[in-house]
Amino acid sequence: MLPNKSNKSSGKRTLYCFYRCRVLDAQDLVFILFLLAAIPSLVLNIWIWRRRRYGTRFWIILGIGAVGWYAAQIPKSVIAIAYLNAAGIPLTTPSEELMKNTGILAVGAVSAGVFEELFKFMGIFALRRRIQTSGDAICYGLGAGSGAGILEAVLLGGAARSIVAAQPIEVTSDILAGPAERVSAIFLHAALTAIFAYLFFTKKPFSGFAATAGYHTVVDVVAPWLMASGTLTNIWVLEAVVAAFTIALYPPLLAVYARTKATSPASPNASHTS
Numbered sequence: 662m663l664p665n666k667s668n669k670s671s672g673k674r675t676l677y678c679f680y681r682c683r684v685l686d687a688q689d690l691v692f693i694l695f696l697l698a699a700i701p702s703l704v705l706n707i708w709i710w711r712r713r714r715y716g717t718r719f720w721i722i723l724g725i726g727a728v729g730w731y732a733a734q735i736p737k738s739v740i741a742i743a744y745l746n747a748a749g750i751p752l753t754t755p756s757e758e759l760m761k762n763t764g765i766l767a768v769g770a771v772s773a774g775v776f777e778e779l780f781k782f783m784g785i786f787a788l789r790r791r792i793q794t795s796g797d798a799i800c801y802g803l804g805a806g807s808g809a810g811i812l813e814a815v816l817l818g819g820a821a822r823s824i825v826a827a828q829p830i831e832v833t834s835d836i837l838a839g840p841a842e843r844v845s846a847i848f849l850h851a852a853l854t855a856i857f858a859y860l861f862f863t864k865k866p867f868s869g870f871a872a873t874a875g876y877h878t879v880v881d882v883v884a885p886w887l888m889a890s891g892t893l894t895n896i897w898v899l900e901a902v903v904a905a906f907t908i909a910l911y912p913p914l915l916a917v918y919a920r921t922k923a924t925s926p927a928s929p930n931a932s933h934t935s
Contacts, residue, residue: 688825691836695818698843699811702851706804713800715791722801725784726808726854733780737772744768760889766882774878778870781809781854782861789862796921798862799855799914806854810847817843838896845904852910853877859917880906 710719744765745752759765785792785801792798821839853873860869884903887893893902 686826687829687836688822691825691839692818692822694837694840695814695821695843698814698840699847701844702807702810702847706807706851709800709803713797715797715800719804722784722788722804723808723811725787726781726805726850727812729780729782729784729805730777730809730812730850733773733776736776737769740772741765741769757889760885766885766889770878770881770885773881774874774876777809777850778853778857778874778877781805781850782857782870785854785858786861792858792862794921795859795862796918798858799918799921802855802858803851805858806851807847809854810843810850813850814840814843814847835896838900841900842903845900845907849877849880849903849907849910852907852914855914856910876906876910 706723707719742752745754748762748764750759750762750765782802782805785798785805788801792801817839853876857869857873860866860872880903883906884899887902888896888899893899
């Protein structure tokens with residue numbers, strides 16, 4: 662249904678799309694922006710996959726990462742509900758209030774770090790016979806981690822669309838903050854899974870799991886706490902903090918990948934892919 666453009670009191674701004682002069686509502690714009698957040702990671706991974714010419718189809722790697730992340734939400738939800746019940750906190754408590762609770766913040770961050778990193782890796786472990794070098798492990802990890810982050814972005818975009826549809830907002834530059842965070846989050850998922858996969862295939866599985874789960878936990882504690890505590894009130898500064906956590910992982914990851922590429926022969930699995 663098209664919005665009533667004569668209704669000025671709703672606070673809802675209608676945006677016009679030049680393409681065929683169709684009307685784009687704020688909730689649709691939000692959802693589209695969340696979807697667009699997936700493009701940088703997809704472009705990078707497809708480029709890597711075509712250069713390496715792996716036999717495993719790229720979409721399978723994306724899928725196993727997405728399924729792993731989604732499966733991780735089950736134990737996360739069980740633990741969160743158990744904690745809320747034990748603490749006597751109603752399940753209907755608004756999320757902004759929950760973020761002010763140190764206990765639920767810690768429980769959520771730890772469970773996210775542990776279960777998401779473990780479950781994202783399970784699909785790669787199932788395909789371990791296809792991975793011939795540590796460089797392969799990094800590439801497979803980037804793909805699986807990206808799949809997890811992309812699914813999370815799609816689901817959060819759908820949730821954001823529902824919220825905006827129920828509570829119309831005026832479109833400002835702040836509407837870009839959520840999608841911008843998703844770009845950082847997708848690359849964070851990708852880097853952490855790549856690091857875990859690399860360390861696993863270099864015979865350091867426990868170090869890999871501890872390092873990635875710990876880093877994930879720190880990010881999930883620091884970012885919500887900075888906002889909930891009032892330490893940061895500017896949403897773009899907060900997004901810069903999240904981006905900094907993500908960017909910090911890539912120089913060492915790229916250095917390791919360059920080293921493995923220089924010392925490893927071409928993967929014997931190279932074949933046609935799509």
